[in-house]
Amino acid sequence: MVMAMIGDKKINAGITVFPGSNCDMDVYYALKDVFGLNVSFIWHKDRLLDCKKYHFIVIPGGFSYGDYLRAGALAARSGIMESLKEYADSGGIILGICNGFQILLEAGLLGGAMLTNSSLRFECKTVYLKVLNKGTPFTCMLENGSVLKMPIAHHDGNYYAKNDDIVKLKDARGLIFQYCDINGNVTAEANPNGSIDNIAGISNGKFNVMGLMPHPERASEKLTGSIDGAKIFNSVIKYIKNI
Amino acid sequence: MIKKAVVKVTLKEEVLDPQGKAVLSVLKSSGYNNVRGVRVGKYIELEIETGKNTVLIENEVKEISEKVLSNPLIENFDIEIL
Numbered sequence: 001m002v003m004a005m006i007g008d009k010k011i012n013a014g015i016t017v018f019p020g021s022n023c024d025m026d027v028y029y030a031l032k033d034v035f036g037l038n039v040s041f042i043w044h045k046d047r048l049l050d051c052k053k054y055h056f057i058v059i060p061g062g063f064s065y066g067d068y069l070r071a072g073a074l075a076a077r078s079g080i081m082e083s084l085k086e087y088a089d090s091g092g093i094i095l096g097i098c099n100g101f102q103i104l105l106e107a108g109l110l111g112g113a114m115l116t117n118s119s120l121r122f123e124c125k126t127v128y129l130k131v132l133n134k135g136t137p138f139t140c141m142l143e144n145g146s147v148l149k150m151p152i153a154h155h156d157g158n159y160y161a162k163n164d165d166i167v168k169l170k171d172a173r174g175l176i177f178q179y180c181d182i183n184g185n186v187t188a189e190a191n192p193n194g195s196i197d198n199i200a201g202i203s204n205g206k207f208n209v210m211g212l213m214p215h216p217e218r219a220s221e222k223l224t225g226s227i228d229g230a231k232i233f234n235s236v237i238k239y240i241k242n243i
Numbered sequence: 244m245i246k247k248a249v250v251k252v253t254l255k256e257e258v259l260d261p262q263g264k265a266v267l268s269v270l271k272s273s274g275y276n277n278v279r280g281v282r283v284g285k286y287i288e289l290e291i292e293t294g295k296n297t298v299l300i301e302n303e304v305k306e307i308s309e310k311v312l313s314n315p316l317i318e319n320f321d322i323e324i325l
Contacts, residue, residue: 069285070314077311106314113316116261160258160317194259 006055006241010038014054016084016100018044018075023061023097023217030217031058035233044075048083055240056093057084059100061153061215071114071156072102081107093137093236094209098154101201101211110204110211111169112161117154118194124153126225127192127214129200130180133173136207137239138232147184148177148228150214152192157213159195159202166196177201177212246293247325248304252313253284287312300324 005011013031017024024041032039042048042057064075075081081103088094088109096104104110117123129148131139142148161169169175177200181190191198193213201212216229254260262283270278289307293300301324308320 069312073311073314113314115258115317118259118261120261120265158261162316194261 010036011055011237011240012053013037013039014042014048014057015039016042016044016057016059016080018062018064018078018103020064020066021060021062021099023099023215026215027058027060027097027217030220030229030233034220034230035237037237042080044078044080046080046083048080048087051083051087051090051092054087054092056095056236057087059084059094059096059103060217061098061100064099064103067099067156070106072099072104072106075099075103076106076108085109088204088209091206091208093240095138095232095236096209096211097215097217098152098157098213101213102156104209104211109209110202111165112159112202114156115158115160115194116156117158117192119192122153122155123157123192125151125192127152127200128180128182128184128190129177129212129214130184130186132175132178133203133207135173136176136203136210137236138203138210139176139235140239141231141235145184147180147182148219148231149182149226150216150219150229151226152214154193154213157193157195159193159199159213161196169202172205174203174205174207175199176203176210177214244293246291246297246300248289248291248300249323249325250287250289250304250308250312251284251321251323252287252308252318253282253320255317255319258317285312297324 178198203210216232219226219229263281267281313320
């Protein structure tokens with residue numbers, strides 16, 4: 001285990017927990033045991049009293065509130081999200097994974113919406129992702145055009161936004177990951193859910209908030225079949241150390 | 244006094260509705276070949292304490308529908324106060 005330290009201080013990471021979050025323990029294990037961060041859970045009814053306490057906050061996957069109404073819709077309107085908006089405004093780093101991505105969209109921290117997968121199936125498999133922008137805290141140890149192998153497990157990952165907004169997203173370099181084949185070709189066959197332009201992950205304009213459908217925490221150790229997800233967490237750790 | 248409001252939420256025309264598509268294909272394979280399209284939406288009933296001013300209720304239901312019950316990017320809504 002490598003201890004991630006800033007000077008003498010450990011990096012503090014927070015993981016939000018909603019009723020129905022189910023990847024919270026996986027993320028906890030990855031951040032604490034694999035990457036050596038100081039990790040604590042943030043309950044959805046809580047408020048962040050001190051935004052500076054956390055260097056990094058993860059909204060994990062799952063089925064918050066049973067996906068009632070729309071995936072992520074109810075969690076996006078719970079108490080903690082006001083704090084997370086303030087945290088994001090102050091430059092705090094937020095990573096939303098799967099349901100976490102859906103919550104960020106519903107909360108308006110990222111643009112667009114998720115529709116049901118075009119296949120109508122719950123897609124649970126390994127996919128490949130092409131990196132489009134290495135200029136973010138989440139991708140600073142990666143190269144543009146490089147290919148990552150990671151698992152997905154979702155029913156509503158069909159990213160949708162208006163055409164104008166897709167153009168704006170691309171112009172702002174907010175398109176971070178696209179589904180691709182093993183060689184990095186962005187094809188219709190490599191798109192598991194019908195997302196516009198094979199979009200798998202996007203960020204906000206300041207690049208401090210990112211959402212992605214694949215699960216980097218499930219690809220952080222050799223045992224899990226890929227360590228490409230670790231590259232995202234290692235990027236965040238490197239970025240925080242260099243701030 | 245308690246009033247009932249009905250909110251119907253539907254996907255916008257330009258948004259693909261995979262549920263509707265699946266239902267359509269089942270209807271066709273069941274022999275209902277004259278069915279041309281299916282769109283699946285949500286029907287939501289609200290019970291609201293109105294006080295005296297019923298006009299305010301309409302505004303409130305509209306606000307609830309915009310902010311919570313629908314996602315304006317992909318959905319439309321229709322309100323009926325009973």
